[in-house]
Amino acid sequence: MELKKRNIPISLPVTGEEEWQATKEPLMTGWLTSGPKVSEFEKLFAERHGVKHAYAVTSATTALHLALVALGVGPGDEVIVPAFTWVSTANVVLYCGATVVFADVDPVTFNIDVNDLKKRITPKTKAIIPVHLFGLCADMDAIKAIAKNIPLIEDGACAAGSGYKGTPAGALGDLGCFSFHPRKSVTTGEGGMVTTNNDKYGELVSMLRNHGASISEEQRHKGPKPYILPDFNLMGFNYRMTDLQGAVGVVQIKKLDKFIDEREKWANYYDKELAGISWLRTPQFDKTIYKHGWQSYVTFVDEKISPISRNDLMEYLQKHGISTRPGTHAVHMLGYYANKYNIKPSDYPGAQAANDHSMSIPLHNRMVADDYEYIVNILKQIK
């Protein structure tokens, strides 16, 4: 049967009139840098993720950087990151002058392989960054059991609204980091958040994002002595989120659960409809333990039995108007890291398999029922 071609992007943010209206207030008042809208967004984000503190920054990458700085990571330290993740999970370790130590991932969940992680811990391990890839939390209890006194930074870039054993992402480690890039479920254009229940880390992150200033711009301007500049007792950065972004974030965060519910409904539809395609593995996880945030729906093409390779399949789907992407990349296979640490692709077989065989198919809140049905029907026709 010839299906009428549709054009379905891999992802599209849901922004519109409400977000547009929200940006008016900062533009009219002139408070454009971090101010009341960022504070409101932080409060809502902290409430939703069950944490004491949330600090908005410019991206998940800068969030991760600050989390490492707050932990005091520096030269001579090792930080363990999964080998299959976005490159910046590793880059931030180098920003601190520390050494990246990769751990392999489980090619089924795409998250850190706890048995491999165990082998990578040394007396120099200063932190571990478990990634909640595509919105599925890492197995945090298993990680905590082997990482005893090592601080954990959750890379929850994809995991706004995700959960593990009833606890939200961002409240599972010592610090949590989130992204509001447009490919995430909720967006502020670019943007990030650091969460923590630890007052000391929170205070450090709050100062570090604002050049190391002892008080924020808003506190100074609205305080009794706006003419006195703050103290600077730390070397900080300018990682402040603007209030324009904060205003968009306030609108978006209120829609997070609705977006996830809708994504979950269609993820279940994919699970059911694609179950008969033996060579295409759908996401596998225990629903009694994990609340998936469904940032992406990532499949695995088993080329031992598939009639078509993953790359040819992506090309075929593109020709039929369906955008796909590899889930993400294996960082140890990227030129920079492969050369720097002299690593072979096969040194991390789980990450290599995920790199070569994962395929994300469209799942987002601008899709309609006909889009999902079309994708399923095209995939079912491949013999």
Ligand SMILES: Cc1ncc(COP(=O)(O)O)c(C=O)c1O
């Ligand atoms: C796992 C992971 N970590 C970090 C990042 C970086 O996020 P940002 O673009 O907000 O810096 C991403 C972005 O895709 C990601 O997927």
